[in-house]
Amino acid sequence: MSPKNHKVRVGISIGDFNGIGPEIIIKSLKDKTITDFFTPVIFGSGKLFTYQKNIFKINLNFNYINEASQAQAGKLNMINLVKDNVNVELGKPTEESTRMAIDSLEAATEALMKGEIDVLVTAPINKDEMMKMGFKHAGHTGYFEEKFDKKGLMFLVTEDLKVAVSTHHIPIAKVAENISKEKIKKQIRALNQTLIEDFCISKPKIAVLGLNPHSGDGGVIGTEEIEIISPAIKELSDNGILAFGPYPADSFFQPSKYRSFDAVLAMYHDQGLAPFKTLAYEEGVNYTAGLPFIRTSPDHGVAYDIAGKNVADEQSFMEAIFTAIKIFKNRSEYNDLMANRMQPRKMVVDNGIDEDLPDETDA
DSSP: OOTTTOOOEEEEEOOOTTTTHHHHHHHHTOSTTGGGTOEEEEEEOHHHHHHHHHHTTOOOOEEEESSGGGOOTTSEEEEESOOSOOOOOTTSOOHHHHHHHHHHHHHHHHHHHTTSSSEEEEOOOOHHHHHHTTOOOSSHHHHHHHHHTSOOEEEEEOSSOEEEESSOSSOGGGTGGGOOHHHHHHHHHHHHHHHHHTTOOSSOEEEEEOSSGGGGGGGTSOSHIIIIIHHHHHHHHHTTOEEEEEEOGGGTOSHHHHTTSSEEEESSHHHHHHHHHHHHTTOOEEEEETSSSEEEEESSOOOGGGTTTTOOOOHHHHHHHHHHHHHHHHHHHHHHHHHHHTSOEEEEOTTSOEEEEOOGGGO
16 A cells, blocks of 8 residues: 555553643544544554543544554554543652553554554653662663663654754763764764655755753863864764764754754754753654654653643643654655565667666666
8 A cells, every 4th residue: 555545543642641742632532533644553552541531521533453554544443451430630650650651652562563552652651650660761762762772762743843852861960971973973963864764865964963051162162063073073964964063053043044954963852852842732643763763752841740730731742743754755665666666677688588677877
């Protein structure tokens, strides 16, 4: 089936159910025509979602299945990870809500790796509480890197602003020691590739931010730009990747500047996410780039303070769903295109025998 016609199976992990995860999921799926666009597969609890949908007075009918491979197009599919009653205490994390967040994420990831779903959209989790229960990672990115045995890149995206971060969930005091020329080169290559494969940008232009104020002011405020970042950019530029910088972060995020580039690589979490969340507001999507599977999430947290109050906005979660679908189709078409380019052409020669010749693009 053509990627254009394939109805994408979207796995959804529910996050901490005492936060706004179930609310934004329910609101995102409330339109009865939503299954015309994709096939949802929620890894959660029927009783939990029945309780939550009654709070928000939204009528949804779920198709209960035992595993993702049983999902039916045209229906809201729900895998019951817990069939007993669930104790909901909206507004605070509990052992039960944390355990289900872990179980939901692990079950959804397993289904993704088995090909039972096409993409995964993750609702917000409480990282601290999950780590207390033995979860080893300070966020989704590290978890997926371990599961897929490949380095990922935290990549925040909207239609006109795309920001990746070189380091993410580590203390500021450790940022400088966690950047290197080789690491930055790998990240820019990964960013360049995801822009080509996943976002259909043929010749991406990538801006790289400096680490220090004013990009070090020529070494007066720090030497990382001179010793690490600039050499990485130059080597990649010499090899055909359109990387530029390093740019001072304090003045970069003006529309006239950032809109001149297809993506930005920031050096640390808040350097990239603070301006992104300010500019993107509720449209931002967190995408883990560089992995063999597609995972997105909204760019906000569990929001315990508004849980159960029917005021959570589902826009970012819906953007995460449709961004995952778009990336899946873009990547599928790219892979098909590259596979076709590698196919040998048939040519009739004078002796009447068909011979396989390489495609001109392989020359």
